[in-house]
Amino acid sequence: MYLSPRDLLQLSRLSKQFRSIFASRLAIFVWHTAFCNVNRKCLEDLNELQFASLLYDRCCMVQPSFLSCTTVHDHFFPFRHADVL
Secondary structure (H helix, E strand, O other): OOOOHHHHHHHHOOOHHHHHHHHOHHHHHHHHHHHHHOOOOOOOOOOHHHHHHHHHOOOOOOOOOOOOOOOHHHHHOOOOOOOOO
């Protein structure tokens, strides 16, 4: 079993301590492994936490009402496979 980027994102929001762990540069290998597990590469202008938030959060970073009922991942990657997430 492995953790997905969505799992890491949720873990990073459990407490300030978890956030500091998963937001640190020391956890970069954990994020890279998680994104490799779902065949995604992080965008160059976002860190891993921001990219996971972009993919899996249910609101848009720019205009919150734009994607209020779906994730960006659902909107732009409708061909996803249930095993990937």
